[in-house]
Amino acid sequence: MLPDALEGGWVGQLAERGHAWRDGRWRPGGRIVFTRRVHTLVVGGGIAGLAAARVLQDNGLDDLAVLDLDDEPGGHSRGHVLMGQPCPLGAHYLPVPGEDAHEVAQWLESQGLIRRQQGRWVGDERYLCHSPQERLFMPDTDPGVGATVGAYWPGHWQEGLLPAGANTHRQHERFMQQARQLRQALGFAMPTVRKPWNAGLAALDAITFDQWLDQQGLDDPGLRWALDYACRDDYGAGSARVSAWAGLQYFVSRHEGDESADALLTWPDGNAWLVRRLAQGLGDRWHPATVALAVTPGRREVVVDSWSVRRNRPERWIARRVVMAVPLMVGHRLLAAPPAPLAAVQPLWRQAPWLVSNLALREPLIERQGAPLSWDNVAYTRQGPAALAEPSLGYVNARHQSLAPAPQDAPVVLTHYWALGGRDVKDEQRHRGLLWSQPWHWWAQNVVDDLARVHPDLPGKLLRIDLMRWGHAMAIPTPGLRGHPALAALADGEAARQSRLHWAHSDLSAYSVFEEAFTHGVRAARQVLRIEGPPQRMAWGRPRDTA
Structure with a gap:
């Protein structure tokens, strides 16, 4: 049970403001008391929107504005401060x-x-990322059968996230060899636009990752758990939902399958550290708590109606060019007449809900046998609590990256991640409904119960828990999504020239990671610059000469 006087609650305003727009409480039209003209308007202040704004400014286009419904920039890369300690609310490396x-x-x-x-x-x-980087808690018995709170201990921590076992490691090596061969034969890249889409990739995109693994005879339970965990970690849903292309992309897209090369950059507050660097220099061009309501392209300009939460009034923006750095689902709702590619891809669109919880503890937890406290700490399990279909992703030690010693009275801060895409659409929808309908105490209890299975002393040391709910956190790369021609059509420069809308979001790659979002933001900004003509003065953002 939770401590009687536990402090905490929901943080962030995304759900409330998003639902107010969705439900029509803020409507475009009526008496407009504020109208402003800018050359380029960026709608959305996540990584793609910030990257676009940065490129435009660095190339001499200062007449711009960035609108975002939240109070802070960064989208899913936002950070938080819990009892004086920085911690992430989303992407953390x-x-x-x-x-x-x-x-x-x-x-x-x-x-x-x-x-x-x-x-x-x-x-x-x-x-x-400082060592030790990651560890896995292995129970003495298989938690896939009858797992309950307390059933995990006694057990032990092992280094790494691949369960120990001779057959698991043999099949893992075979999997990596096959993945490397497919990269050589078909071409996997991060970002995905660097390699042409082909029939081989389309065949992988047509089936689930589980189906592909079955075809390869990769059936070891430990390996299948690790691969499912990887999919839930990167895509918000497991190997039964994502395409085989997505499952392989996770492992071979960055460094040709060389896992030792996948060094991680991370900070106590996660990628919010990068967001602050990206947003530097925006000044009053950044317009927080501004909810876009409708986007209306015209022959010579684009009209964007919005609602200022801080001023409690409708506002209108008129721009020559608009960078649409919003999820494609949102973009579809913003346009009265969505372009044909945007409408065509909507039936395939699924987005994973997430819960990110930051817990402050009065003192460190009692350590179990095995590997010591690491940056990433995961429990080997195949099921979540009775109310949820998904096991959690474990927790990150938020102070792991701090170079300065913590004050003596500083709390221990753990960041717990729960990807809630589920095993199917019904699970996903049910979890999203629970995020909105259940009070924060209910979710806090589930988080504490999940952690107490490994750390039974945690409930007695808990001071506060702040929870961030992401109802539509990231696109799930389900079969057929990545290869859909609509994604390439939306990124096309000639289409953007005609429509004055430049689409820039990681959704255009069918999944959500920093590299994809950043690259689409840069591409959209460069489209604007090519069409409108300001001289390019900065080299970053362009491929280096290879001669």
């Missing part, structure tokens, strides 16, 4: 980029985060 992520790598280099060494990108030691 970025792998050192591979060779295909030109735009991301050059920006990270400009920020002093990575450097070129012996032909590879190498991260600054201050920002690389």
